[in-house]
Amino acid sequence: xxxxxxxxxxxxxxxxxxxxxxxxxxxxxxxxxxxxxxxxxxxxxxxxxxxxxxxxxxxxxxxxxxxxxxxxxxxxxxxxxxxxxxxxxxxxxxxxxxxxxxxxxxxxxxxxxxxxxxxxxxxxxxxxxxxxxxxxxxxxxxxxxxxxxxxxxxxxxxxxxxxxxxxxxxxxxxxxxxxxxxxxxxxxxxxxxxxxxxxxxxxxxxxxxxxxxxxxxxxxxxxxxxxxxxxxxxxxxxxxxxxxxxxxxxxxxxxxxxxxxxxxxxxxxxxxxxxxxxxxxxxxxxxxxxxxxxxxxxxxxxxxxxxxxxxxxxxxxxxxxxxxxxxxxxxxxxxxxxxxxxxxxxxxxx
Amino acid sequence: xxxxxxxxxxxxxxxxxxxxxxxxxxxxxxxxxxxxxxxxxxxxxxxxxxxxxxxxxxxxxxxxxxxxxxxxxxxxxxxxxxxxxxxxxxxxxxxxxxxxxxxxxxxxxxxxxxxxxxxxxxxxxxxxxxxxxxxxxxxxxxxxxxxxxxxxxxxxxxxxxxxxxxxxxxxxxxxxxxxxxxxxxxxxxxxxxxxxxxxxxxxxxxxxxxxxxxxxxxxxxxxxxxxxxxxxxxxxxxxxxxxxxxxxxxxxxxxxxxxxxxxxxxxxxxxxxxxxxxxxxxxxxxxxxxxxxxxxxxxxxxxxxxxxxxxxxxxxxxxxxxxxxxxxxxxxxxxxxxxxxxxxxxxxxxxxxxxxxxxxxxxxxxxxxxxxxxxxxxxxxxxxxxxxxxxxxxxxxxxxxxxx
Numbered sequence: 001x002x003x004x005x006x007x008x009x010x011x012x013x014x015x016x017x018x019x020x021x022x023x024x025x026x027x028x029x030x031x032x033x034x035x036x037x038x039x040x041x042x043x044x045x046x047x048x049x050x051x052x053x054x055x056x057x058x059x060x061x062x063x064x065x066x067x068x069x070x071x072x073x074x075x076x077x078x079x080x081x082x083x084x085x086x087x088x089x090x091x092x093x094x095x096x097x098x099x100x101x102x103x104x105x106x107x108x109x110x111x112x113x114x115x116x117x118x119x120x121x122x123x124x125x126x127x128x129x130x131x132x133x134x135x136x137x138x139x140x141x142x143x144x145x146x147x148x149x150x151x152x153x154x155x156x157x158x159x160x161x162x163x164x165x166x167x168x169x170x171x172x173x174x175x176x177x178x179x180x181x182x183x184x185x186x187x188x189x190x191x192x193x194x195x196x197x198x199x200x201x202x203x204x205x206x207x208x209x210x211x212x213x214x215x216x217x218x219x220x221x222x223x224x225x226x227x228x229x230x231x232x233x234x235x236x237x238x239x240x241x242x243x244x245x246x247x248x249x250x251x252x253x254x255x256x257x258x259x260x261x262x263x264x265x266x267x268x269x270x271x272x273x274x275x276x277x278x279x280x281x282x283x284x285x286x287x288x289x290x291x292x293x294x295x296x297x298x299x300x301x302x303x304x305x306x307x308x309x310x311x312x313x314x315x316x317x318x319x320x321x322x323x324x325x326x327x328x329x330x331x332x333x334x335x336x337x338x339x340x341x342x343x344x345x346x347x348x349x350x
Numbered sequence: 351x352x353x354x355x356x357x358x359x360x361x362x363x364x365x366x367x368x369x370x371x372x373x374x375x376x377x378x379x380x381x382x383x384x385x386x387x388x389x390x391x392x393x394x395x396x397x398x399x400x401x402x403x404x405x406x407x408x409x410x411x412x413x414x415x416x417x418x419x420x421x422x423x424x425x426x427x428x429x430x431x432x433x434x435x436x437x438x439x440x441x442x443x444x445x446x447x448x449x450x451x452x453x454x455x456x457x458x459x460x461x462x463x464x465x466x467x468x469x470x471x472x473x474x475x476x477x478x479x480x481x482x483x484x485x486x487x488x489x490x491x492x493x494x495x496x497x498x499x500x501x502x503x504x505x506x507x508x509x510x511x512x513x514x515x516x517x518x519x520x521x522x523x524x525x526x527x528x529x530x531x532x533x534x535x536x537x538x539x540x541x542x543x544x545x546x547x548x549x550x551x552x553x554x555x556x557x558x559x560x561x562x563x564x565x566x567x568x569x570x571x572x573x574x575x576x577x578x579x580x581x582x583x584x585x586x587x588x589x590x591x592x593x594x595x596x597x598x599x600x601x602x603x604x605x606x607x608x609x610x611x612x613x614x615x616x617x618x619x620x621x622x623x624x625x626x627x628x629x630x631x632x633x634x635x636x637x638x639x640x641x642x643x644x645x646x647x648x649x650x651x652x653x654x655x656x657x658x659x660x661x662x663x664x665x666x667x668x669x670x671x672x673x674x675x676x677x678x679x680x681x682x683x684x685x686x687x688x689x690x691x692x693x694x695x696x697x698x699x700x701x702x703x704x705x706x707x708x709x710x711x712x713x714x715x716x717x718x719x720x721x722x723x724x725x726x727x728x729x730x731x732x733x734x735x736x737x738x739x740x741x742x743x744x745x746x747x748x749x750x751x752x753x754x
Contacts, residue, residue: 128581131601132503245497247496285581328491332488332489335482335485336481337485
């Protein structure tokens with residue numbers, strides 16, 4: 001890294017979050033140049049970012065890293081949905097083979113000083129035997145056998161292997177909670193955009209969210225600050241699914257677990273929402289991650305809590321329910337304000 | 351909610367004909383203009399009115415029907431302040447005189463009567479200052495409906511626990527099991543502590559009753575550690591997290607104790623609650639001593655709790671292991687009344703309960719490496735187990751009979 005600043009390579013810029021991060025990084029004074037890499041060109045404005053069309057599954061990436069004199073690699077192209085990639089096989093190939101190629105290229109490039117990987121808390125899985133809050137040292141109770149969770153687990157194991165082989169490279173792995181925001185398109189946000197939200201009967205999972213702007217913030221922080229390690233990243237506090245849905249004022253349909261599969265495949269074929277098995281497990285048992293190390297070691301403070309990130313997401317949606325609330329509000333207007341009336345006779349007030 | 355007796359409108363709350371000195375307002379309403387107070391219609395009227403009152407809250411507003419259950423315990427002695435204007439009086443008095451014949455069912459209950467009935471019902475439930483009380487209750491309902499409440503990281507919802515779970519369980523604890531609690535001074539008023547209890551009763555009602563008793567005596571919330579079956583079962587899992595429970599694993603136990611919570615643990619687990627009636631009050635193996643490990647690591651006191659009475663609520667006389675295996679449950683109980691009497695067999699027997707909290711066993715004086723000494727962990731586990739077993743025998747000697 002010269003005095004001119006860092007040269008950052010960002011993978012996965014064709015997707016919204018990758019593109020936004022590349023732009024944020026380019027605006028940072030300590031960053032000299034940002035190179036965006038993806039197999040397909042980004043759709044939106046990429047500002048000062050120079051885009052190189054290359055597939056990370058291809059050894060070409062190694063040449064780019066050497067030629068452009070890249071010192072920081074930000075790997076953001078682990079995708080959660082097969083929909084955009086065109087099938088589960090392609091998705092798996094992009095995630096796992098892409099990461100392997102990228103890491104192989106980084107290992108050969110002597111100029112690389114830092115690697116930042118955006119991982120996901122999905123790696124902890126979701127089951128009835130989970131502890132309430134996962135810390136970074138904990139393993140999933142049941143190793144994931146398919147889907148996105150398995151991809152993330154494999155990507156992480158390759159990254160750990162890379163960190164062993166190149167101890168001089170600073171490797172920062174960010175396990176981010178579900179990213180949410182008004183413009184975010186993810187399996188969970190499309191789930192909450194459904195007009196009627198299907199839930200798993202009798203279960204009420206705990207959810208944690210990370211606001212889109214905080215994701216960009218933590219990635220930028222990881223690039224400029226010199227902290228290696230694995231960190232959970234999430235907004236403060238938790239929401240129950242029932243509570244989240246009530247805040248959105250959307251009606252729910254509780255479905256018994258055996259009916260979820262059918263509904264999920266219907267929704268998937270209608271391209272309304274993507275309901276993978278690990279998503280179903282997440283919506284049954286939920287998950288919470290401990291973010292002490294994010295604060296104490298990484299030194300990052302998210303601007304949004306889970307609740308405020310979700311409120312920001314919800315403000316872009318039109319409520320489809322909320323009749324009970326309106327009825328109660330009508331009655332409440334006819335009665336005196338409980339806060340103004342002095343309390344007589346020792347009543348409790350919550 | 352048996353205490354909400356229906357009071358007919360128009361007699362100012364006194365059943366029958368009124369004060370005895372003057373005809374009741376119901377009688378006045380029925381009287382012909384010549385004011386001849388005939389006894390027959392006057393007698394019949396209150397019954398009719400009572401029927402109307404009964405029907406009114408049920409039909410009119412489901413919102414208002416709900417209050418009695420949830421808010422009844424919170425509505426304490428109404429203030430001795432000025433009673434509000436007697437609304438039901440006016441419409442009754444102005445109603446034209448009618449005879450019994452005219453009063454076909456569903457015919458001619460004026461809207462004012464309905465309103466008065468609802469108001470009387472509200473007054474009945476919330477006391478004299480029913481308007482602000484009802485408004486407060488509605489504010490609570492609105493908070494619930496809009497999701498405007500907080501949960502902690504284990505999913506504990508203090509508001510619903512205090513106002514709904516505890517309020518529902520309290521009458522069972524006080525009236526049905528007549529729980530007697532001893533040694534509450536052994537529970538620290540603040541900071542982390544681990545309550546270790548014996549487990550019995552086929553269904554873990556003893557855990558719920560312990561939660562209510564501790565909350566009522568110390569104001570603290572007991573945070574139970576539950577088996578993973580609890581978090582696998584639908585409905586139970588949602589309720590358990592809301593009520594403050596979390597999974598019985600080392601990580602959660604230590605995290606809660608470090609956070610200064612009062613944690614409850616039942617180390618016998620399914621061996622304890624699923625043991626046959628013939629083995630009542632014989633403590634089973636105390637797991638692997640994981641709870642002692644957690645307490646040693648965090649340096650919190652261990653408070654032994656002995657529960658007498660829970661063994662008799664569902665005397666377990668048999669088991670259907672094959673069906674239990676099929677359903678993935680630890681056992682399917684057979685009691686003298688279940689499944690013989692069907693759902694009626696699910697009513698627990700009203701045994702008399704005694705809860706005794708023993709003297710805390712301190713762990714903060716041991717050196718920090720103590721948790722890694724298996725022999726010490728076993729010794730402390732045995733000490734806790736022996737304390738609970740001895741207290742159980744003492745309490746059983748003191749008990750007069752199962753139900754008294």
